[in-house]
Amino acid sequence: MKFLVVDDERDVEILFRQKLRKEIKSGEIDIEFAFSGQEALEILRGNKPPAVVYIFSDINMPGMTGIDLLEKVKIEFPGIKVSMISAYGDSENYERAMSSGAKGFFTKPIDFESLKKEIFNIVNIEH
Amino acid sequence: MKAIFQKFVTWLDGHGSAFHYNDIEKRKTTILIRASFLAGFFMILYIGNCYLIDFKVGFNILPFESLIFFSLPFLIQLGLKPKIVAHIFILNGTAFGILLVWFSGGLQSPVSPWLTLMPICAILFMDARNAWIWAFIILGVVSSMGLYWLLEDAARKDYDQSKDPLYFLNCYAGLIFIYLLLSLIFEKRLNATINELEVNKSSLEKVNIQLNDSLDTIKKTQTQLVQSEKLASLGELTAGIAHEIQNPLNFVNNFSEINKELVHELIDELDKGNMDLVKEIAKDIMSNEEKIVHHGTRADAIVKGMLLHSRINTGSREMTDVNGLCDEYLRLAYHGLRAKDKSFNAYIETDFYKDMPEIKLNAQDLGRVILNLITNAFHAVRERSKYADETYKPTVIVSTNYKDGKLEIIIKDNGVGIPEKLQGKIFQPFFTTKPTGEGTGLGLSLSYDILKSHGGNITFESIKDAGTTFKIIL
Numbered sequence: 001m002k003f004l005v006v007d008d009e010r011d012v013e014i015l016f017r018q019k020l021r022k023e024i025k026s027g028e029i030d031i032e033f034a035f036s037g038q039e040a041l042e043i044l045r046g047n048k049p050p051a052v053v054y055i056f057s058d059i060n061m062p063g064m065t066g067i068d069l070l071e072k073v074k075i076e077f078p079g080i081k082v083s084m085i086s087a088y089g090d091s092e093n094y095e096r097a098m099s100s101g102a103k104g105f106f107t108k109p110i111d112f113e114s115l116k117k118e119i120f121n122i123v124n125i126e127h
Numbered sequence: 128m129k130a131i132f133q134k135f136v137t138w139l140d141g142h143g144s145a146f147h148y149n150d151i152e153k154r155k156t157t158i159l160i161r162a163s164f165l166a167g168f169f170m171i172l173y174i175g176n177c178y179l180i181d182f183k184v185g186f187n188i189l190p191f192e193s194l195i196f197f198s199l200p201f202l203i204q205l206g207l208k209p210k211i212v213a214h215i216f217i218l219n220g221t222a223f224g225i226l227l228v229w230f231s232g233g234l235q236s237p238v239s240p241w242l243t244l245m246p247i248c249a250i251l252f253m254d255a256r257n258a259w260i261w262a263f264i265i266l267g268v269v270s271s272m273g274l275y276w277l278l279e280d281a282a283r284k285d286y287d288q289s290k291d292p293l294y295f296l297n298c299y300a301g302l303i304f305i306y307l308l309l310s311l312i313f314e315k316r317l318n319a320t321i322n323e324l325e326v327n328k329s330s331l332e333k334v335n336i337q338l339n340d341s342l343d344t345i346k347k348t349q350t351q352l353v354q355s356e357k358l359a360s361l362g363e364l365t366a367g368i369a370h371e372i373q374n375p376l377n378f379v380n381n382f383s384e385i386n387k388e389l390v391h392e393l394i395d396e397l398d399k400g401n402m403d404l405v406k407e408i409a410k411d412i413m414s415n416e417e418k419i420v421h422h423g424t425r426a427d428a429i430v431k432g433m434l435l436h437s438r439i440n441t442g443s444r445e446m447t448d449v450n451g452l453c454d455e456y457l458r459l460a461y462h463g464l465r466a467k468d469k470s471f472n473a474y475i476e477t478d479f480y481k482d483m484p485e486i487k488l489n490a491q492d493l494g495r496v497i498l499n500l501i502t503n504a505f506h507a508v509r510e511r512s513k514y515a516d517e518t519y520k521p522t523v524i525v526s527t528n529y530k531d532g533k534l535e536i537i538i539k540d541n542g543v544g545i546p547e548k549l550q551g552k553i554f555q556p557f558f559t560t561k562p563t564g565e566g567t568g569l570g571l572s573l574s575y576d577i578l579k580s581h582g583g584n585i586t587f588e589s590i591k592d593a594g595t596t597f598k599i600i601l
Binding site for chain 1: 370373374376377378380381382385411415418422461462465472473474475
């Protein structure tokens with residue numbers, strides 16, 4: 001299953017790849033990375049239908065924010081689930097994300113255990 | 128008795144309220160009034176003298192002179208200008224004096240020295256110019272009379288000449304007395320003036336000390352204001368900095384955790400004897416450690432930068448990576464603004480000169496300037512996005528250039544722009560277009576001062592509702 005992670009910090013990719021290396025190695029999941037909302041949309045549009053089924057996106061990014069991306073994805077690719085990752089765990093961001101259609105909300109520092117649980121759920125549901 | 132006399136003097140000195148006197152004029156008018164009474168009184172004495180020496184002309188005309196003198200204070204009370212009254216006084220004395228001289232022996236008359244009093248009275252009542260005028264008038268008249276006496280040989284002496292000694296004695300005694308009085312008056316005036324000057328001098332000295340104190344206070348306040356401006360801009364940074372530190376710290380924690388797991392795996396594989404795998408895992412651990420060091424250093428640099436920003440500037444110049452400085456402050460400003468206003472967003476573009484050399488400058492100062500300009504740019508685009516339509520993309524572009532030994536930093540935004548009539552004012556201290564409490568108005572003026580002290584310059588171009596471009600040249 002293809003996951004897309006969107007964050008303007010490049011080391012997030014390395015972090016994810018290391019944290020999920022077992023799952024990636026076993027082929028259960030495949031992770032793609034985008035470093036901006038724009039790049040994310042391009043990746044999604046690259047395949048028709050898009051291979052990605054789930055997106056984890058940072059909120060605070062220059063240019064298109066995570067929330068903007070969420071709204072666009074909900075319009076263009078309603079089947080793809082989007083969860084937010086953010087350093088700002090305040091209620092305002094949470095409300096906005098949820099009301100725009102986000103599936104989940106993870107705060108930084110990322111608790112990879114709960115993230116893994118989420119991924120595990122998704123993988124199981126799809127199968 | 129003294130009380131009655133005091134009352135009399137006060138009444139004497141009462142001036143007509145028709146005129147607004149300054150102190151000097153008041154003094155002169157007071158003297159004029161007193162002199163008039165004195166002169167009137169002296170003329171009465173002189174009438175007695177004329178009786179004694181059988182000077183019929185004097186005896187007849189002097190009552191008139193005396194009367195005129197006595198009337199002068201009342202004329203002032205009635206509202207006649209003191210200067211005119213002074214002229215009347217002198218005219219009175221001169222005319223009657225000349226008449227008396229004519230009939231009592233011309234230049235040989237003991238009355239003629241009394242004519243010298245007239246110009247002195249002019250000085251007392253008016254000023255030196257009038258004194259000169261009267262002096263020349265009297266000299267002229269007396270000279271022509273003298274000429275006449277020369278030609279006609281004799282002047283009239285219509286009195287009992289056997290009484291000459293008495294006449295001369297009385298006249299000279301009176302004159303000496305009056306000269307003494309005049310000297311006393313002038314000395315008193317001189318002393319009064321000196322006292323006044325002393326008083327003025329000491330009060331000026333007091334004022335001077337107060338002004339110096341005020342100046343010190345103002346300088347201290349200015350330093351405080353500059354410091355609070357620094358703290359204000361530091362406060363704006365805090366949210367941005369917190370965010371900026373959070374990320375590297377997260378990485379340090381996360382990669383350290385991963386390495387813990389990897390070490391466990393390493394031990395497992397060592398036990399199993401899979402050396403190739405062990406080497407692979409070791410390599411991963413190594414590269415993770417490098418990441419940890421990288422992010423730790425990053426956080427360290429951010430904190431150092433923050434401390435630098437708040438410290439009192441030593442003004443020292445170090446070799447600085449200008450591109451890095453711009454990038455760091457751009458991100459800090461961006462996150463700082465986002466933390467304050469979560470709905471805010473803007474596109475950031477950077478265009479750094481590829482082969483930018485390290486340049487010797489005071490990083491704290493330049494950083495403050497860059498931060499100020501970038502923050503202003505963000506505010507401008509935010510303001511515009513409040514009323515712009517959906518197609519508006521708020522953008523801030525930071526670019527650097529190095530040409531002919533000169534460093535250029537350009538901060539461009541497509542915000543609200545600066546209206547033409549305000550463009551001349553933006554570098555003025557305390558000038559701000561932000562509502563109260565939102566800005567100190569010192570940012571640009573401090574930036575300007577900083578750049579000037581570096582031998583650099585700051586210029587800008589702005590079009591209303593289109594954007595602004597600031598250029599720093601060092």
